[in-house]
Amino acid sequence: MSAAARSEVIVDAPAGSVRGYAEDGLEIFKGLPYAAPPVGENRWRPPVELPRWEGVREATEFGASCIQVGSLPQSIYADDPGRQSEDCLSLNIWVPEGAENAPVFVWIYGGALVNGSSSFSIYDGAELARRGLVVVSINYRVGPLGYLAHPALSAESADGVSGNYGLLDQVAALRWVNRNIAAFGGDPDQVTIAGESAGALSVMYLMASPNARGLFHRAIAQSAYMLSTPELSEESFGMPSAEAVGSWLEEQLDADGIDALRAMDARRVTMGAVRAGYVPWGTIDGRILPRQLVDIFDDGEQAPVPLIAGFNSGEIRSLRRLLPPAASDADAYEAAIRNGYGDLADTVLGFYPPGNIDEAMLATTRDAMYGWTAERLVAKQTALGVPGYFYLFDHGYRAADEAGLHAFHASEIPYVFGTTRRTAPNWPEVPRNETERSLSRAMTDYWASFARTGTPVAEGQPDWAPYGENEAYMYFSEAPQLANHLLPGMYELHEQVMCRRRAADIPWNWNVGIIAPPMPPQASGCR
Structure with a gap:
């Protein structure tokens, strides 16, 4: 439908009056600011609530994305984030016409906390809104602008902490939703937070953070990763403190203190951090993220x-940068596994045998992380x-499978959003056939039903039993199938690895498989 065929919609919310548009049975509002611009003196500070604005704010275009380094042009994930700015704290809303006290679905994009945008067409909220949800997608600070910790920033904080600014942005967006969403027809007491990859990591952070408590009522984590995380001011699990990393980055950027970093062009900060090898993470600070x-x-x-919560069978097929160099042959592979896993080596080799080293390595990293x-x-x-409702996404199609990307990382997203025709330019093209349409309808139904009631149901599809019923899970392949006991023993193996490493102050992340450090002995409290 052309812009000329749209009709305008004005909503008077507590934040101020906004003008969006009605189209195809939906009311859509884009680029609404939920906090003050985090620029100048507000760079590396918690987000600040905006006063009510005057007049009617136009809400027909997406807001700017956070300044970021995009994916490589040839990447299947490469997409255009549009205009970029530090002034990026905005959200978008899709509303079914006539909605009243409708459940709310808040989407948090992925991108390794490095990049991403709510404007990507794969995240269009229209289909979920047509299932009766008020859909909200948010922008938040990423990269060093969102996650830099530094001793000087901690010193100026009333709480004595720094970092986690992107996470605090997400909390601020949820608070905005809590205060304003009723004006758009949403129910602030029925909010589901959802995200994939770094968005799912953010969902876990929000579940763990006292700052977010009470602001959401259900959660969806697609391909989350619960890895060891830097502590604010102390070395832990073989990692430097977050503040030490911030001081190191200051040196890498040739800055002299926080004032100089705040005066530096935001793109220079972002690009310089990437060139230096800075990796953004949440920070365990005792307050916003109290503990691991x-x-x-x-x-x-x-x-x-x-x-x-669930994961994809081919997670690492599109994330091969997470893999170490392959072992030269089966004997070298087995020797490395025995060196790294000790008394657990036979179990590891049972799950990830050397017959096909590439497949074994893909599966090891997939299972250890996701x-x-x-x-x-x-x-x-x-x-x-x-x-808790568990799933495995194992759906493939010709273009993806021929590229060696069966059920790759994030490939479930367009099925959930009903956007299989609106993916990124290099994304393996999804066929236009009834198998794909049916799977997408089912997944959109399950996710929307969960947001409405807390129970995922899809018309004409199997009932999704909770995990507690005989370790149930939903298997998404050609069509949804309910099953039990996914990869028996996998969870227990990687739980044991994590527990022993935690007790020995060793990180638990992608140092798995043939690059695993020698396994610590059985520790008290590890099953």
């Missing part, structure tokens, strides 16, 4: 909300007495 995620979830201190995390999430929610 594994500890918070072990002790049942996370948000007690129903959860969907499979273990997804099952851990649903198991820990089950232990809290709330339902």
Whole structure:
């Protein structure tokens, strides 16, 4: 439909009046600011609530994306984030016409906390909104602008902490939703947060953060990774402190203190950080992120909300940069596994045998990062007495499979959003046939139903039992199938690895498989 065929819609919200547009049974509002621009003196400070604006704000175009380094042009993920600016804290809303007290679905994009944008067409909220949801997508600070910790920043903070600014942006967006979404027909007491990859990492951060408690009521984590995370001011698990990394980056950028870094052009900061090898993470600071995620979830201190969590069978096929160089042959592979895993080596070799070294390495990293995390999430929610719904996405199609990308990382997203025709330019083209349409309808239905009721249901599809019922999971291949006991023993193996490493102050991340450090002995408390 052309812009000329649209009709305007004006909503008077507590934040101020906004003018969006009605189209195809939806009301759409784009680029609404949820906090003050984090520029100048506000760079590397928590987001600040805006006063009510005067007049009617236009809301027909996406806001600027955070300044970022995009994916390589040849990447399947490469997409145009549009205009970029430090002034990037905005959100978008899709509303079914006539909505009243509708459940709210808040999407947090992925991109390794380095890049991403709510304007990517793959995240268009129209189909989910047509299922009766008010859909919100948000922009937040990424890269060093979003996650830099530094001793001087901690010193100027009333709480004595720094970093986590991108996470605090997400909290600010949820607070904006809580205050304003009723004016758009949404129910602030029925909010689901959802994200994929770094967006799913953000979902876990929000579940763990006291700052976000009560702002959401259900959660969806697609391909999350619960890895060891830097502490604010102390070395831990073989990693330097977040503040030490910030001081190092200051030197790499030839800056003299925080004032100089704040005066530096934001793109220069971002590009210089990438060239220096800076990697953004959340920071364990005792307040915003009180403890390591594994500890918070072990002790049942996370948000007690129903959860969907899962992973894709081909996660690492499109993320081969996470793999070490391959072993030269089967004997070298087995020797490396025995050196790294000790008394667990036979179990590891049983799961990841050397017959096909490439497939073994892909599966090892997939399970250690994504499979273990997804099952851990649903198991820990089950232990809290709330339902966790587990899934494996194993769907392939010709273009993806011929490129060696069967069920690759993020390939489930267009099926959830109903945007299989609106993917990035290099994305393997999804066929236009009933198999693809049917799978997409089912996944959109499941996700929308979960946001409405806390129970995922899809018309004409199997009932999705919670994980606690005999370790149930939904298997998404050609069509959804309910199954039990996914990869029996996988979760227990990687849980044991994490637990021993945690006890020995060793990181648990992608140092797995043939590059695993020697396995610490059995530790107290490790099953």
